[in-house]
Amino acid sequence: MADKIFRNGEIVDGSGKARFKADLAVEGDTIVAIGDLKDMQAPEIIDISGKVICPGFIDMHSHTDMSIAYIPEADSLLHQGITTAVTGHCGESPVPVTNHNRSYFRNPDEIKDIDLPWERLETMGGFLGFLEEIGTSLNITPIVGQGAIRSAVVGFSAERPTEDQMEAMQQLVEQAMDEGAIGISTGLIYPPGSYASTEELIEVTKPVGRRGGIYFSHIRDEGDKLIEATKEEIEIGRKTGAAIHHSHFKAAGRDNWEKAEPALRLIDQAVAEGLQMTSDMYPYTAGATGLVALLPEWAQEGGLGDIVKRLSDKATRLKMVASMKTEGFFSIAEWDKVLIAGSSNPAYSGKYISELAETSGKTPYDWIFDALLETRGQIGMILFMMSEENVKMQFNRPYMMVGTDASGMLFEGPFAQGAHPRAMGTFPRFLGKYVRDEKVLPLEEAIHRISGLPAWKLNFKDRGLIRRGYKADLVVFDPATILDKADFINPFQKPVGIDYVLVNGQTVVKFNVHTHARPGVITTH
Ligand SMILES: [Zn+2]
Structure with a gap:
């Protein structure tokens, strides 16, 4: 017998295909039936007439990196329908920690109020094991950061690594991937990762390519040298065999707005050449x-x-x-x-x-x-620093996904301060402002970009679509009212129009209230 049945919903299944009206049943953590289920019974039957039910949203660019260990309920992410966060971006994973970077990673000013078993959190395996033990409200898909890797071997100096150091970095990448990372990330404006030459980046990314992983790329320059920096990431993908993902696509600075289209054409060409290249963005004209x-x-x-x-x-x-x-x-x-x-x-x-x-x-x-x-x-x-016209234009690329570029936060308490509104509003803003009001994409295609498409990129076999046998990561929302409320002056505001968010079959958000459930798992493939 099913545990929950959602009746009369408009199913948008994440594949991009037209919506259809059906019932959907969940048992345990799995979708067990879709169709006319009027003869089926369950302890919880929910009529969602007029509402959309779709796969949970995948945040392709999350920074809930270290914070997920002390804010495991990640309210700001769950309230916007995110059920999986891809973390460890911009070169900045919380691991590996060694004698070369421990004092930096464990800056006493930053961690003095945070009680965690720090010594267990120094490797990918240790970190993920800890998350599994405490439980998280959403699924976590981890990446290892090139900046973290470099600091763990070379420290914070700008020196070129020796041959031994190169090898040590490659070994740390391999170890992180053995322990669950799905790829490597860069943040080439942030030292010490930014000290790496293209050649060095190719070397540390080779183990990722060999294992079928992804090179998540915050490029060297999103402004004046956007074109050159995009070419560099494509070269790294080409030479290592790693799939490429261009992080938080933007053309920064008024003088560079016209470079967005030619930079996207470079990605179009890379895709045409057969490279597996995709991108994400956040639906705002300001960065943080x-x-x-x-x-x-x-x-x-x-x-x-x-x-x-x-x-x-x-x-x-x-x-x-x-x-x-x-x-x-x-x-x-x-x-x-x-x-x-x-x-x-x-x-x-x-x-x-x-x-x-x-x-x-x-x-x-x-x-x-x-x-x-x-x-x-x-x-x-x-x-x-970005153009509104570009934000809309960029969504037209079929490989463009969505990411918050933010960590999971609480709406109140000591950690609830200082945020870009994207931390609370990215996905409802995409679906409300851009999809419904400005019609940049049909709803079915928009849902595909934030569920089925990222799930394909991440090699998920049982998430990202509404299918029998798939995990029940689900969002129920009102397409007529969904919208973000967070703004630059008052970012800590919940979005509206989302009725239910389920992770692995369990209800985590119900009418804007977090249930404190922690059904998330580590999703590495
Ligand atoms: Zn970044």
Whole structure:
């Protein structure tokens, strides 16, 4: 006998095919029947007339990396219908931890309030074993980060690795994959990962290609050199045999908006050539990262201790200002378009740098340097730097998926501060604003992009579609009302229009309330 039957729903099955009206029965963690089930009985029968039932959403770009270990219910993700998060992006997986990077990964300022068995969380196997033990509300699909790998072997220096170090990095990649990682990620604007040459990236990605894994690529430059950086990732895929996934596609900075289309054409050509290349994006015109990313790359070398020294030195500050005018994030930013998100000094949150600098009587540069010193780097920013036209245009590519680029958060409590609204609103915004209101895609195709398509890319055999025998990761929503509510000033707001979110057959969200169920599993294939 089934445990639950959803009656009279509009089934959008994740394949892209037209919706159809049917009942759907769940038993245990599995979809057991689809069709006219009026003779079937179950303890829980739910009439969902007028609502869509579809596969749970797969967040192709999640940063619920370390945080899932202490926020395992990941409310912000579940409330938007996400049932699987692909984590460890932008080079920044929480493992491996070794003597070379432990002091950085275990920065006492950051972890002082977090009680975890840190020594168990130093390898992919240890980390995933811990998650399985505590249980998570959604499924986790892990990636190992190239930045983490490099720091574990070479530390934070910009030096070229020796042959022995190259081999050690490859071995760590192999070990992480043996223990559950599905590929490697890069974040080539963040040191120390950014110190790697193309040749080095090819070498560390070879084990991924050999095992049929994926190269998840936050490219070297999403602004002035978007085209060159896209060519580099394609070359890495071509030379290693790894599938390629271009992370959070964007053309950053007004002067670069026209580069979006030619960059997508490079991906079109790679697909035509037979490479397995895909991409994801978030449906916003602003990005977010740490304020420290405004500093020139050379000024970020060596980790926090060295950065603090440079920020405290007058002559070095002048040198930094000179570099910032020509390279890095700042060269594409405008001070009244950079909003401070979370900060260990809450007085800064929700204000633009132009305003903060003016109030304090400092230049914007000095304000940034002082704020980084004061918060010891614990300060985030939101940059308005993309084009709305491009956001819509990019969804037209058949390989374009959706990712939050955010960690799983709670809506209240000490961790509920400083966020880009994408953390709470990405998927409802995609389906409400872009699909329903602006009609960028038919609903069936939109659901395919966030369920069936990512499941295909990730090699899932029993998720991402509504099929008999598939795992019951499901979302029930009202296509007429689904929408995000989070905005840049008040990001901690739940979306509307989602009635049920099921993970492995268990109800995790019911009418905007998290049930505290933790049915998630590690999904590595
Ligand atoms: Zn990234």
